[in-house]
Amino acid sequence: MSICKNTVVYFHYDLTDAQGTLLESSRDGEPSAYLHGSANILPGVETALEDKTEGDTISVTLPPEQAYGPRREDQVRRVPVKHLIYQGKLRPGLTVQVNTSEGRKPATVVKAGKFGADIDTNHPMAGQTLTFTIDVMRLRDASPEEIAHRHVHGPGGHQH
Structure with missing residues (x-):
C-alpha cells in the first residue's frame, strides 16, 4: 500500500530549524496520524509523503512561505x-x-x-526554514466516517 488520498498515515517525525536544532519530536510517544489529502498537515509535507510506503523515511525542508509563513x-x-x-x-x-x-x-x-x-500573534515558527524528517510507521485505508469528517479518529488522531 502506498500513500494516496484517503490513506491514514501513522508517522514519527523530528522537526529541526535551519541550524539543525531539534524543535520537536514525536519519537517519545505514540506515532502521529493524519488523513492524506484532507489538508491536515503542511502541504509541502503532504506532497513529499505522496506515494511513500510503510518503512519509508523522508526529509523535506520548507522555507517560511511553505511552512508557517514569514514573520510579520x-x-x-x-x-x-x-x-x-x-x-x-x-x-x-x-x-x-x-x-x-x-x-x-x-x-x-x-x-x-x-x-x-x-x-x-505570529505562529511561533513563523519566519523559519524548517526540516521535517518523517518515518512512515503504518498505513491503512480511512473509514467512511473519517473521510466524511476529514480527519483520523482514535489514537494519534482526533478524539470525539
Whole structure:
C-alpha cells in the first residue's frame, strides 16, 4: 500500500530549524496520524509523503512561505490584559489566548504590564526554514466516517 488520498498515515517525525536544532519530536510517544489529502498537515509535507510506503523515511525542508509563513511585525501589538486568557503570572514567553472578533487566537507575550501586554500573534515558527524528517510507521485505508469528517479518529488522531 502506498500513500494516496484517503490513506491514514501513522508517522514519527523530528522537526529541526535551519541550524539543525531539534524543535520537536514525536519519537517519545505514540506515532502521529493524519488523513492524506484532507489538508491536515503542511502541504509541502503532504506532497513529499505522496506515494511513500510503510518503512519509508523522508526529509523535506520548507522555507517560511511553505511552512508557517514569514514573520510579520504588524502581528505584534499592545492589548488590554482583560482580553487575554491565561493561567499563572503574565510574563514574557507565556502562550496566551486572545479574545478577538473572530474567536480566540493563540499569542505569545512579549512584554507584560499591569493593565496591558505586548503580544505576538505570529505562529511561533513563523519566519523559519524548517526540516521535517518523517518515518512512515503504518498505513491503512480511512473509514467512511473519517473521510466524511476529514480527519483520523482514535489514537494519534482526533478524539470525539
